Amino acid sequence: MKTKLSALALAMPLTLTALTGCSMTDKDSDEIPFAGTSTSRDASDEARKVSSSIYDLIGVKGKASDSSPGVSDCSNKDAKTNFRIFHPWSFYPASASDLDVAMERLKKELPKHGWEIVTYGPDASKNKNINLIADKDGKKASVKIIKMSKNDPPKLSLTVVSGCYQVPDGEEVERF
Template identity: 75%
Template structure:
């Protein structure tokens, strides 16, 4: 699926700014929770599993974009040993009429699976896209979902973002 670079940058910026606060924080200097010790590759696999779990909650027929997670720095931390994982992807329902149902299912099902919805409602764009932000404190992960009803085709734009990981002793962050 093709995504306009400016839309991806805007979505990622929104996700990062909203997911570093709320319930997914601990008392540390960056405001981002510690997600554990892991290699970049293993943390990436974990994020794909989180995204897959969210996909399963959508509950309507459709198609997810084929995208891979990427690596981000942890603000204020050594970039050789600390990192975050982000996984941007999109869901296109089988029919445009299923988009509302998909978003409503996420809104009702995410809390049943350990997610706390910290923001829900229209964004400030001219299209008034519906935005849902949720944190999973146990998994140290947040998700930002934007329902883009006026896109052609209509989509859910999702970005899953982890807390800060630390690589095992003797290793460095692998960038991809």
């Protein structure tokens, strides 16, 4: 269990870094987009809703992992008043053959629901996992989906990441 948590702790900054560079930012800037004013809890609830809407688009029977969103810093911003939300979760299809169907449905359905696919294709890993990164500017959110066919069991690994929020005046970021 400790190894899995350590691996997640190491992988999360890499995932956040990968998603930060997405095109949901101004094309001439690497700055994370402003997502609005919110408390950490309300922004976390919004990330859950975004994840839930993506789950609904998968369209095949299966099971989602039970994970909670977390809070991270916005680079170059005051960590007491600015934050981002990340929500990592996995989808395990009822049948391994449905993994391809699920990924193809997401590739097709995300754009119909306001998402712009900015990356799609195999990664550089030995398994050549298919990666899909999509941005939703209206929600200032990004999702990275990795089709992990060779895992046992096969799964989609998803991480939803928000833009940078600012807490309401007089409040501080709640970390969880």
